[in-house]
Amino acid sequence: MVRMxxxxxxxxxxxxxxxxxxSYREILEKIPVAKSTLSLWLRxxxxxxxxxxxxxxxxxxASLRGAHxxxxxxxxxxxxIITEASSEIGLLSERERWILGIxxxxxxxxxxxxxxxxxxxxxxxxxxxxxxxxxxxxxxTFSVKKSILxxxxxxxxxxxxxxxxxxWAEFLKLSPEDIKVxxxxxxxxxxxxxxxxxxxxxxxxxxxxxxNLNRKVTGWIKGICK
Numbered sequence: 001m002v003r004m005x006x007x008x009x010x011x012x013x014x015x016x017x018x019x020x021x022x023s024y025r026e027i028l029e030k031i032p033v034a035k036s037t038l039s040l041w042l043r044x045x046x047x048x049x050x051x052x053x054x055x056x057x058x059x060x061x062a063s064l065r066g067a068h069x070x071x072x073x074x075x076x077x078x079x080x081i082i083t084e085a086s087s088e089i090g091l092l093s094e095r096e097r098w099i100l101g102i103x104x105x106x107x108x109x110x111x112x113x114x115x116x117x118x119x120x121x122x123x124x125x126x127x128x129x130x131x132x133x134x135x136x137x138x139x140x141t142f143s144v145k146k147s148i149l150x151x152x153x154x155x156x157x158x159x160x161x162x163x164x165x166x167x168w169a170e171f172l173k174l175s176p177e178d179i180k181v182x183x184x185x186x187x188x189x190x191x192x193x194x195x196x197x198x199x200x201x202x203x204x205x206x207x208x209x210x211x212n213l214n215r216k217v218t219g220w221i222k223g224i225c226k
Contacts, residue, residue, distance in 0.1 A: 011041045018042045021051030023058060101137030102220045104130060112218040118211025124154075124204040128171055131203050135172065138205070142213060150180075150208060155201030157183040164200040172203075179203075 010031050017027045024038060031038070047055070092100070108130070110122040123134050139146050153168060155161045161181050169176040207213070 014038060014041050015045055018045045021054055023055050104134055105217055106221045112214045119214050121207040121210040121214050124202055126202040150206040151178055152180045152182055152204040153201050154182050154184060159199055167200050168203055
């Protein structure tokens with residue numbers, strides 16, 4: 001409940017509250033006048049260093065609370081959109097899954113070159129879900145065992161490669177020794193955001209002796225283009 005103050009005492013009351021270090025918002029809660037009027041009354045009222053620090057801390061705290069609320073709202077909106085969009089996909093047919101794998105290879109696989117020797121089927125990516133999907137796709141499409149695939153981890157030399165290799169091995173259900181490690185030269189000022197424990201490098205999957213299969217995939221890609 002707002003405490004009623006006689007009109008002729010509102011200014012003095014406001015000045016007194018300001019000298020105690022209260023913010024404009026706190027004063028307006030006690031004295032409901034226009035903010036422009038309050039600003040006019042208080043323009044010559046100084047604050048101590050401690051009082052200024054208190055108001056600065058209050059503004060910072062309010063800003064952080066606002067940022068937290070906005071972040072939670074953004075995350076909730078994101079979750080809702082992703083959940084709804086995911087339900088729109090439904091179950092994929094065998095043919096749809098097969099074509100999706102061709103599309104992944106089209107984007108991220110080593111392509112057959114007419115002027116070069118045959119290349120093995122090789123797929124590279126740092127997206128764990130994409131790597132997992134492609135592993136299933138290649139073994140199912142060509143009826144091969146997962147054990148014949150060769151896995152390589154490409155990672156910056158200053159990164160924790162042992163942790164990253166273990167992470168990939170657990171995710172792909174492999175032994176860490178099944179993944180060879182190759183190092184990239186360290187960049188002291190990386191532009192990428194996935195650093196520290198978020199950074200697991202890039203995985204390359206290769207099927208040995210698969211030059212003709214690579215040519216076949218090239219044909220499938222051309223078929224999609226038609």
